[in-house]
Amino acid sequence: AQRVTQPEKLLSVFKGAPVELKCNYSYSGSPELFWYVQYSRQRLQLLLRHISRESIKGFTADLNKGETSFHLKKPFAQEEDSAMYYCALSGGGAQKLVFGQGTRLTINP
Amino acid sequence: NAGVMQNPRHLVRRRGQEARLRCSPMKGHSHVYWYRQLPEEGLKFMVYLQKENIIDESGMPKERFSAEFPKEGPSILRIQQVVRGDSAAYFCASSPGTSRDTQYFGPGTRLTVL
Numbered sequence: 001a002q003r004v005t006q007p008e009k010l011l012s013v014f015k016g017a018p019v020e021l022k023c024n025y026s027y028s029g030s031p032e033l034f035w036y037v038q039y040s041r042q043r044l045q046l047l048l049r050h051i052s053r054e055s056i057k058g059f060t061a062d063l064n065k066g067e068t069s070f071h072l073k074k075p076f077a078q079e080e081d082s083a084m085y086y087c088a089l090s091g092g093g094a095q096k097l098v099f100g101q102g103t104r105l106t107i108n109p
Numbered sequence: 110n111a112g113v114m115q116n117p118r119h120l121v122r123r124r125g126q127e128a129r130l131r132c133s134p135m136k137g138h139s140h141v142y143w144y145r146q147l148p149e150e151g152l153k154f155m156v157y158l159q160k161e162n163i164i165d166e167s168g169m170p171k172e173r174f175s176a177e178f179p180k181e182g183p184s185i186l187r188i189q190q191v192v193r194g195d196s197a198a199y200f201c202a203s204s205p206g207t208s209r210d211t212q213y214f215g216p217g218t219r220l221t222v223l
Contacts, residue, residue, distance in 0.1 A: 004151075036214075043112075044152075044200065044214040086151060095204070096142065096165060097212060099151035 002027050004089050006100035013077050014108050021072040021103050023087030031091040033063055033070040038084040047072075047085070057081070077107045113203050113215035121221045128188040128195070130218045134203030141184040142212060143176060146198040158184060159206070191222045
């Protein structure tokens with residue numbers, strides 16, 4: 001079964017501190033992993049996907065198949081990073097996304 | 110490009126009534142996905158449609174729920190005889206159509222069943 005777990009519902013860090021949002025997945029094949037973000041009063045939008053291997057807004061995420069993880073990291077948090085973050089998985093040719101429960105990130109000034 | 114449009118944004122229904130949720134995909138997108146988000150939970154896949162075809166409905170409840178994406182017009186998610194447990198946010202996403210395309214999400218419809 002496909003499953004995505006985000007162990008932290010809430011995460012609070014100070015501005016300028018490093019931030020890591022955890023994501024673990026369960027999938028028997030080769031999944032595609034995504035991070036989606038929802039800022040206040042905005043719609044859900046793609047932040048990054050593992051096949052792109054790029055950094056968006058200073059965020060990076062590396063797919064670790066051994067640990068089945070896809071943690072989202074940023075070395076220096078900014079107040080505008082405060083948002084709801086969802087990790088998602090797609091696999092087996094099926095285009096549906098399987099989402100984690102989300103982590104609400106709050107950056108304190 | 111206005112992005113994925115959903116209406117209404119808020120819908121209130123009494124138990125036993127029908128709810129119709131509409132989704133207009135982005136221009137040029139022929140694939141539509143519906144997701145449901147119950148309170149305090151993540152988004153859960155419901156159904157994936159292409160024009161006039163249901164591709165994957167593995168996440169749809171067996172009864173009362175149906176979806177369509179006609180040749181002309183928006184995709185419709187229909188819930189018959191709503192119950193309080195149907196109260197949730199319903200999100201639509203669209204993609205151009207080739208595999209591994211990014212899904213673009215609408216603002217959602219918040220359904221409240223009294």
